[in-house]
Amino acid sequence: MLAAYLAACLAGLVLLARSADALVIGASSVAARLGVPSVIVGVVVIGFGTSAPEMLVSGLAAASGSADIGFGNVVGSNIANLTLVLGVAAMTAPIVVRVEVVRREVPLALLASVLFAGALQGGLSRREGLGLIIVLALALWALVRWALAGGTQPAAVALGHEVDDLVEAPRAGSRVAVQTVGGLLGTLAGAQLLVWGAVGIASGMGLSEGFIGATVVAVGTSLPELVTAAQAARRGESDLIVGNLMGSNLFNALAVGGVIGLIQPDVVAGPEVAVTGCLLMIAVSVLALAFMVRGFRVVRWEAAVLVGTFISALPLLAAG
Secondary structure (H helix, E strand, O other): OHHHHHHHHHHHHHHHHHHHHHHHHHHHHHHHHOOOOHHHHHHHHHHHHHOHHHHHHHHHHHHOOOHHHHHHHHHHHHHHHHHHHHHHHHHHOOEEOOHHHHHHHHHHHHHHHHHHHHHHOOOEOHHHHHHHHHHHHHHHHHHHHHHHHOOOOHHHHHHHHHHHHHHOOOOOHHHHHHHHHHHHHHHHHHHHHHHHHHHHHHHHHOOOHHHHHHHHHHHHHHHHHHHHHHHHHHOOOOOOHHHHHHHHHHHHHHHHHHHHHHHOOOEOOOHHHHHHHHHHHHHHHHHHHHHHHOOOEEOHHHHHHHHHHHHHHHHHHHHO
């Protein structure tokens, strides 16, 4: 039976990767057709879309009584983004970090992680889940306002180009609709397979659901970011990598954390997630920030430290 659970996890991850990409492109195209400004599409639509795998996986896990997988997914994804993903991308080519990203997106993402970690202590209540959603709305308002105010700044221009490239191909409205709906259904199916497989693996191998969520599930849902970041670094288009990763961490902590709290409140997370995982999540955020501030670049030796940190974190999560 363990082989079936492993196969379900694999199939779920493949389906998530392909469907989430289709969902992001389809939803962005729909928003662009409706006349939504590129900056708002980039910050809100793409931001939610790239976090759709984490949100659906964690939401389904919470709805099925396995909130620990959802908690582990948030913590593990945030750790993986700032160690594995950023590290692999910076090993491919040094990553340029814009000053405005360090001043704006990085503090917001760090604050979001701290708020999620604090809410997780003693059980994430429905009120705390709602609070995380409210903070997310305020953060999005700030990000959109900054982006619109700096419309001629390099970061805003680059964001606009990124959105334009994503939706530039002229397609019939019916095709865009099919792509969007198909992407959503595929992401849902992939998330369901991944949750079922992850719960089965945890039970069959005697591992905690939180550990499986923070490792297998988290790395799997972070694979799209890993591939995208590595390709962008290889092409020399590293300007938005850090901003996108920080945006992903922001959505994970606030949107995904808030959804779990609303669906299955007052669940006490295991110590491998609530204590060890949260401490690691905040520690790697501070470490990544220290590297970014130093010269506003992440170079190869720093990338090696980040990847090494991720590898070292796995046994710590297992030990709890």
